[in-house]
Amino acid sequence: MKVDVGVLGPLGTYTHQAAHEYFQASAIYNERQTIAATLESLETLDYAVVPRENSIFGSVVETFDGLRVLKQGLIQGEVVLKIQHCLVVKKGAKISDIDCVISHEQALGQCRRFISEHLPSATTSKTTSTAAAAETVSKLQKLNVAAICSKICITMFEDLEILVDGIQDEDINYTRFFILGKDSEGRPPFKSLRPTHALIRVTPSKMCFDLAELLKIVDLSVKRIDRRPAPASDPFLDIYFLEVVSSPHNPSEWPEQVSHSILRIRNNGHFAESIGLW
Numbered sequence: 001m002k003v004d005v006g007v008l009g010p011l012g013t014y015t016h017q018a019a020h021e022y023f024q025a026s027a028i029y030n031e032r033q034t035i036a037a038t039l040e041s042l043e044t045l046d047y048a049v050v051p052r053e054n055s056i057f058g059s060v061v062e063t064f065d066g067l068r069v070l071k072q073g074l075i076q077g078e079v080v081l082k083i084q085h086c087l088v089v090k091k092g093a094k095i096s097d098i099d100c101v102i103s104h105e106q107a108l109g110q111c112r113r114f115i116s117e118h119l120p121s122a123t124t125s126k127t128t129s130t131a132a133a134a135e136t137v138s139k140l141q142k143l144n145v146a147a148i149c150s151k152i153c154i155t156m157f158e159d160l161e162i163l164v165d166g167i168q169d170e171d172i173n174y175t176r177f178f179i180l181g182k183d184s185e186g187r188p189p190f191k192s193l194r195p196t197h198a199l200i201r202v203t204p205s206k207m208c209f210d211l212a213e214l215l216k217i218v219d220l221s222v223k224r225i226d227r228r229p230a231p232a233s234d235p236f237l238d239i240y241f242l243e244v245v246s247s248p249h250n251p252s253e254w255p256e257q258v259s260h261s262i263l264r265i266r267n268n269g270h271f272a273e274s275i276g277l278w
């Protein structure tokens, strides 16, 4: 039986491609309009895939904002995808016709140099996804808007063509995606028999918070720290996401090591939980 996977739509986004790389033909891909809605789809679907960070433009803010309030499921895997962006236009449009470039903010951020060198007077406008940008250009009756998206999008929308291929600021451009899942009881269906990563979400107590102290208490190898404002809290009280990895010398008992670390954080008065183990 196929599993139901929530992805950022419409079909043709990089998130859809990353999900396909992980699940191949064993899944039904359910389009959601935003990253927030993709994470919320875990309330009804088996899995969801969201972009985590990009090697040029960094962390995906909308994903971490959604992870602040994640109600169902846990991160149980990751996929790394090489990203090659195209400037896509309505068939027949020339670069001199373009006065507006639209895409997901990550794609606009990964192509800043191309835009400033080749389309210096064009305005930019954010869309909910790269494929949504392609869809918008396809629906327009005018030739002045270009989308930044994957070359797959021109197979989805017949009246589009690629004007320039490979417009990202660096050739080496990768995005990491998180695979989140749950079983029918809402528990994560751990695929990974030997997990090596975890994501710990920490809401520090208001009193005397010191990041260096927190890292000492965590006492695991911390590979990444992301930080977003805590919703409906005191001003500048933040939620921290600590991506921790097991030591290559001691990978066994990793889930226990993570649990102990979380207990230490809680014993120091902070709120902490694991939202991923993979």
Ligand SMILES: O=C(O)C(=O)Cc1ccccc1
Pocket (backbone or CB within 6 Å): 008, 012, 013, 014, 015, 016, 051, 054, 083, 104, 106, 107, 128, 129, 130, 131, 175
């Ligand atoms: O909009 C998309 O296609 C996404 O999946 C988000 C994104 C955008 C740019 C690079 C990687 C992921």
